[in-house]
Amino acid sequence: MTKDSLLLFMKRILANGTEEKSKMVLNQLKEILSEQKADNAMIALIDETLKSLPEAKTASHADSFSEADLQIAFRRAADRKRREMEAAYYGRCR
Amino acid sequence: MANYMDQVYAAADGVLLSYAGQDVSLKITTKLGYMPIHTIGKGALMDSDKLQQVIVPVGVRRIGEKAFFGCKNLKKVYLPDSVVEVASCAFCGCHALRELILYDMKLTGQQYQSLVSSGLRVNGSTLLLSDFPDDKFLKDLVASTSASPANPLPLGLKQLFTSYSLEDEKGSGSIDRNLQVYTVGGAEQKTMTEREAFRSSMSGGFAQTDAKTEEDNDAFEKKDIFPIIVRTALFTIDDSRTIHRDGAVIVTAVIHFGYHFWQSQVPIVCNGNQYSIYRRHYLTAEQNLCYIRRDVAVFSGDGTVTNQEEAREVYARYKLLSIL
Numbered sequence: 001m002t003k004d005s006l007l008l009f010m011k012r013i014l015a016n017g018t019e020e021k022s023k024m025v026l027n028q029l030k031e032i033l034s035e036q037k038a039d040n041a042m043i044a045l046i047d048e049t050l051k052s053l054p055e056a057k058t059a060s061h062a063d064s065f066s067e068a069d070l071q072i073a074f075r076r077a078a079d080r081k082r083r084e085m086e087a088a089y090y091g092r093c094r
Numbered sequence: 095m096a097n098y099m100d101q102v103y104a105a106a107d108g109v110l111l112s113y114a115g116q117d118v119s120l121k122i123t124t125k126l127g128y129m130p131i132h133t134i135g136k137g138a139l140m141d142s143d144k145l146q147q148v149i150v151p152v153g154v155r156r157i158g159e160k161a162f163f164g165c166k167n168l169k170k171v172y173l174p175d176s177v178v179e180v181a182s183c184a185f186c187g188c189h190a191l192r193e194l195i196l197y198d199m200k201l202t203g204q205q206y207q208s209l210v211s212s213g214l215r216v217n218g219s220t221l222l223l224s225d226f227p228d229d230k231f232l233k234d235l236v237a238s239t240s241a242s243p244a245n246p247l248p249l250g251l252k253q254l255f256t257s258y259s260l261e262d263e264k265g266s267g268s269i270d271r272n273l274q275v276y277t278v279g280g281a282e283q284k285t286m287t288e289r290e291a292f293r294s295s296m297s298g299g300f301a302q303t304d305a306k307t308e309e310d311n312d313a314f315e316k317k318d319i320f321p322i323i324v325r326t327a328l329f330t331i332d333d334s335r336t337i338h339r340d341g342a343v344i345v346t347a348v349i350h351f352g353y354h355f356w357q358s359q360v361p362i363v364c365n366g367n368q369y370s371i372y373r374r375h376y377l378t379a380e381q382n383l384c385y386i387r388r389d390v391a392v393f394s395g396d397g398t399v400t401n402q403e404e405a406r407e408v409y410a411r412y413k414l415l416s417i418l
Binding site: 012025028 | 111163
């Protein structure tokens with residue numbers, strides 16, 4: 001499996017189901033790639049997508065779905081997590 | 095690594111990764127492209143709401159975790175002889191699932207274990223959901239009551255009642271009458287009083303948390319808190335899900351108890367004109383599940399009482415509650 005075909009798979013998986021389903025299927029795909037001793041970069045891409053599922057799902061609905069689009073989604077997810085962390089620690093419920 | 099993708103299926107290396115179709119009846123294809131399918135992957139058919147029937151093709155060896163999770167309308171699944179492993183929770187959330195039909199399958203011990211651990215029970219060639227009473231319990235139950243293996247329930251039966259009152263203050267002493275308790279597994283019979291049953295069902299709940307002092311405990315013991323306890327429950331039966339097993343009839347019923355209600359599967363046994371229903375009961379002191387027998391009043395479809403006149407009043411009360 002090449003990186004392009006992986007991205008095609010991921011787009012289909014992310015666009016065609018709930019977050020829970022996408023998570024299960026991506027995990028399965030990761031297992032297959034690990035068993036096949038695929039490129040570590042591809043496994044890392046799935047890992048990172050699993051950590052940023054809501055943003056990756058949003059990105060998958062767009063016409064283009066490249067690695068660059070995914071990287072933007074990862075940054076958005078990191079921003080969201082940071083905001084959530086700040087709200088938890090320094091929010092008005094302090 | 096071989097991979098395949100079209101509008102409906104995605105598969106890689108012989109593993110069906112994802113299904114995104116809208117079929118009501120689905121026969122999963124043996125091959126996708128030139129790639130034979132040997133595994134239904136994790137969550138592959140998850141949340142396929144429209145599916146009612148799935149035929150898993152010969153050659154599939156494994157069904158992954160949560161493969162059919164949340165297929166709410168799935169009623170029937172055909173599994174081939176080739177399946178050797180069903181992962182945990184493969185059929186969780188399939189509330190309409192009634193049958194898993196194993197075609198040409200002889201279960202080995204390992205297959206049986208993997209099916210049971212995934213929340214299924216095997217009955218002949220049909221697998222049934224495992225929220226059923228223990229097999230041995232049922233067999234002993236039928237042996238002890240010499241129940242007829244034929245359907246003991248009148249046609250059109252929709253509702254059953256349990257009704258009993260504990261009126262200790264009036265001197266009936268019913269709160270101290272003995273109940274027979276059937277322990278799951280060994281069907282070991284023992285007795286406990288209504289008071290003990292009531293306390294054990296309440297322990298961990300308000301009866302113990304409210305009883306903060308020794309005095310409160312004493313008051314409870316003296317029935318000052320519950321001087322007269324009338325416990326009634328209405329069972330509304332879903333006819334289509336009645337199952338006959340080992341001579342007993344297991345009904346799926348919505349149980350109304352006061353203002354609370356929940357759904358459960360309860361065995362019911364007929365011995366002559368006497369109907370007995372076995373309610374699950376958790377003995378918190380012993381941390382195990384057992385069954386307590388309750389004699390029931392039976393209503394036929396038109397609402398007439400067949401064996402307990404006084405239950406009519408209770409029925410009227412529940413009707414009133416349901417209208418309110």
